[in-house]
Amino acid sequence: MAESVIKTEKLTKRFGDFIAANELTFDVKAGEIFGFLGANGAGKTTAMRMLCGLSIPSSGKATVAGFDVYKHTDEIKRNIGYMSQKFSLYEDLTVAENIRFYAGIYGLSNKEIKDKSEELVHQLGLEGETKKLVRELPLGWKQKLSFSVAIVHQPKIVFMDEPTSGVDPVTRRQFWDLIYAAADKGMTIFVTTHYMDESEYCNRISIMVDGVIRALDTPYNLKKQFSANSMDEVFYGLAREAKRTGD
Amino acid sequence: MVAVQLNNLSKKYDKGKIVAVDSISFSVDKGELFGLIGPDGAGKTSIFRMLTTLLLPDGGSAVVDGYDAVKDYKAIRGRVGYMPGKFSLYQDLTVEENLNFFATVFGTTIRENYELVKDIYVQIEPFKTRRAGKLSGGMKQKLALCCALIHKPSVLFLDEPTTGVDAVSRKEFWEMLKRLKQQGITILVSTPYMDEATICDRIALIQSGKILSIDTPDAIVRSYEGSLFAIKSEGMYKLLNDLRSYENTLSCFAFGEYHHIAFRDKMKNYSEELLKYLENKGHKEVEMMPVIPTIEDCFIKLLKN
Structure with missing residues (x-):
């Protein structure tokens, strides 16, 4: 059995009377692609912020990459990658400058930065584009570059918040090829998406409803458990019971 | 009867370097639910903005409900409803104030056309004193649709109404569109979600400002060659x-x-x-x-x- 990279026990976040995330207990193994699903307002972002060391839980326990989410938030930030639908790339820096910037922030040496830049540029097929401003790149390229800089320091785990919104179906799949390849090398992928077909690409999936994890298993078992033909049906069946509305 | 007609409509940006809409022609019949299906950057928003007279074409022409999209822009603005991709209502007005505002601007009242928005409005009515900026994504979307409908438009333009919305709200939204269609309103809707295409009467698949294919969803599927x-x-x-x-x-x-x-x-x-x-x-x-x-x-x- 692979080691757990994320481990939570009754992890909870309250805002006043409102329980945004309610006693979440789950673990994610090394090299796993873990899909974290839920309707808008279900509590996904709150949970993710706690796991990334950006928000201190109200109660419960959790470790990420072996570090405690209460005490070791700085170590967590150094040991994870994060990519959101809103790109954190600098639009007015070039491709090469963005890679150098992120690699520098994560403390890579000059030698490492040089090697890593060449490797990334080659892997993404961006050889002719390194001097282009990121602003001039098509959305699909930005997403691929965004993912690459998020894992430039080779974190054990990368968190991705709706990474594929808005791109064409071919680009969306090329992006998943990158995810698969990273997972194949042992990196853990923690991903949210609104595309239900993408949830099928995950090894396991959790579905949050109103702050609670209502289901957690492989796509195959979830479909069996809820007698559904597709993940879309599973999700729809659970998420429409939600009482809460909100983002 | 044709509700919307595009003839070689074109739009370029950045001194002609970027061709956003590349000589596109198609027509939408009255009462049709027509989908523009394509990824970000395909040209969907530029097409919508030209048809709603918010952007001048660089070439070609367009007719909306019998009026020219350049010459008769005032007539068109009074007759169409437009829900932009970006939430564009007044964040610091309440739900009810927003709806009232749009009704007044178009010279009508909520009461006059209440029947048209009733199904949708009742879902957000419990929150009618809440400021629009404080609504959830799904509720913002419903309010925006109400505001685009309140003057009983002949043609409704919806630019990516379901982007970033979860699967449950997306399904509900399309159910609402089907009901509006039954009331005879012509609807042009764009989406990056391919699975939503099947609900449309006809769709245009677009990429890089060009139409790849245009037909009923069934016919497009049937035209797939090979197994x-x-x-x-x-x-x-x-x-x-x-x-x-x-x-x-x-x-x-x-x-x-x-x-x-x-x-x-x-x-x-x-x-x-x-x-x-x-x-x-x-x-x-x-x-x-x-x-x-x-x-x-x-x-x-x-x-x-």
């Missing part, structure tokens, strides 16, 4: 790589639970040979069957041609 198979095994990533290196594979890509694969020779049956190939590669529990292509399969094929 398509779904296949899965224990190790899906390895399977994808192995299928791509199989000599007779034309294209293979992940598709939900299965991978979809098409072969070079459309007429030949490769099943037996392929299963043997995969067995040699060490795959277990391989399952393969023919499938009917979806709109997404068609789009992928058109993109690759």
Whole structure:
């Protein structure tokens, strides 16, 4: 059995009377692609912020990459990658400058930065584009570059918040090829998406409803458990019971 | 009767360097639910903004409800409803104030056209004193739709109304559109979600400012040449790589639970040979069957041609 990279026990976040995330207990193994699903307002972002060391839980326990989410938030930030639908790339820096910037922030040496830049540029097929401003790149390229800089320091785990919104179906799949390849090398992928077909690409999936994890298993078992033909049906069946509305 | 007509409509940006809309022509019939399906940057928003007279074309022409999109811009603005992709209501006005505002601007009242928005408005009415900026994504979307409808437009333009919205709200939204269609309103809607295309009467698949295909969803699916198979095994990533290196594979890509694969020779049956190939590669529990292509399969094929 692979080691757990994320481990939570009754992890909870309250805002006043409102329980945004309610006693979440789950673990994610090394090299796993873990899909974290839920309707808008279900509590996904709150949970993710706690796991990334950006928000201190109200109660419960959790470790990420072996570090405690209460005490070791700085170590967590150094040991994870994060990519959101809103790109954190600098639009007015070039491709090469963005890679150098992120690699520098994560403390890579000059030698490492040089090697890593060449490797990334080659892997993404961006050889002719390194001097282009990121602003001039098509959305699909930005997403691929965004993912690459998020894992430039080779974190054990990368968190991705709706990474594929808005791109064409071919680009969306090329992006998943990158995810698969990273997972194949042992990196853990923690991903949210609104595309239900993408949830099928995950090894396991959790579905949050109103702050609670209502289901957690492989796509195959979830479909069996809820007698559904597709993940879309599973999700729809659970998420429409939600009482809460909100983002 | 034609409600919307585009003739070689074009739009360029950045001193002509970027062609956002490349001489596009199509027409939408009165009462039709018409979908523009394509990814970000395909030109959907530029088309909508030209049809709603918010952007001047660089070439070609467009007619909306009998009026020219350049010359008769005032007439068009009074007759169409437009829901932009970006939430554009007044964040610091309440739900009710926003709706009232839009009714007044168009010279009508909420009461006069209440029947049209009733189904949607009752869902947000409990929050009518809440400021629009404080609403959830799904509720913002419903309010925006009400505001675009309150003057009983002849043509409704909805630019990516379901982007970033969860699967449940997306389904509800499309149910609302079907009901509006029954009231005779012509609807042009854009979306990057291929699965929503099937609900439209007709769709245009667009990419890089050009139309790849335009027809009913059924006809587009029927026009898919050759056979398509779904296949899965224990190790899906390895399977994808192995299928791509199989000599007779034309294209293979992940598709939900299965991978979809098409072969070079459309007429030949490769099943037996392929299963043997995969067995040699060490795959277990391989399952393969023919499938009917979806709109997404068609789009992928058109993109690759």
